């Protein structure tokens with residue numbers, strides 16, 4: 111058995127939560143491998159909508175073990191709030207089937223203050239962080255200062271006080287003032303976490319593999335926000351690409367199986383940074399409105415634009431994507447014409463299909479190819495074959511360009527709004 115990896119190929123918000131929830135019944139284990147509460151994975155079923163930030167999206171499927179891996183950064187307060195909500199809304203007790211790696215880094219209240227202070231200090235140059243303390247927490251991890259869930263076992267208070275006082279010195283040097291008192295809730299949340307299964311999840315996962323169990327690694331954010339390959343510095347602070355599943359879970363590269371690449375039929379981005387196909391016009395507004403493109407974590411409006419093939423190809427290359435899932439095709443239902451960017455024109459007039467290093471500083475002009483819109487509502491009945499010809503033309507063009515099959519098209523937020531290739535409607539996986 112292998113570990114299948116599911117990740118986003120754009121700037122996040124591709125709809126990964128829906129797909130993980132949809133695929134989870136095929137798996138014994140779902141494991142989050144990076145990111146933290148900057149993520150907002152939205153799931154809809156039985157007329158219920160739920161957003162998960164820290165907890166893996168396999169949690170709604172009975173019998174599936176969910177793991178928060180070592181590559182994740184965990185905010186204890188968000189965790190406690192999420193668990194409480196799941197309990198209130200769905201009467202769920204996750205103490206049996208949720209495991210947290212003892213090597214998962216802890217987001218401290220001062221990490222969130224530092225995130226705000228650093229963004230404030232950057233002024234116009236700000237990254238547009240979700241201000242969830244992600245960057246400062248990963249900074250401490252790499253700086254070998256961070257606190258981990260395993261530290262809850264012994265001397266936590268002492269280690270916490272030491273690191274917090276270092277943070278306070280930095281905050282003072284940045285002249286950052288705040289009023290919030292997070293400490294009491296944080297320490298309560300730290301106690302709360304202790305009820306959950308904390309273990310060496312890398313052993314757990316490799317034992318599962320040896321028992322031939324099926325594992326799905328769940329990514330957060332998107333490949334174009336990867337700290338190495340995204341539009342640095344307008345990125346998140348983790349490796350969001352498939353390789354991150356190895357380091358974020360303790361899985362050897364040879365154990366990776368399928369790589370599911372999730373992308374929207376168009377593009378969105380939240381926060382600052384380059385976005386070559388961005389539409390700063392009425393069309394962009396329509397995409398935003400019809401697609402309900404507002405951040406699941408921060409509520410910020412998402413910037414919208416046409417599908418960007420050079421960026422998609424880049425992400426597919428970095429991840430070794432074996433199959434593609436195209437999300438939110440229904441958002442394009444009413445367009446007369448739909449466009450795909452096939453190449454970029456550089457300021458010197460040269461044309462390229464590669465992402466240039468200088469992408470942050472140069473104005474790339476997208477070269478667009480137009481497609482006829484399908485101008486009809488999409489239905490899952492009848493499966494792939496019953497989809498409008500115009501949508502099939504759009505889909506086949508993408509497949510040919512990127513040389514990977516689109517095996518699923520999502521036409522709405524609910525589990526039911528899902529069409530798998532070859533199998534027609536699959537209401538429950």
Ligand code: IMP
Pocket residue numbers: 121122123148149150237238239240241242243244245330331335344345346347380381382
């Ligand atoms: P951070 O990860 O909160 O530091 O934010 C860094 C950049 O990544 C910002 O532009 C955020 O808007 C973006 N970002 C972080 N997490 C997500 C996500 O889950 N979806 C979309 N964008 C995200």
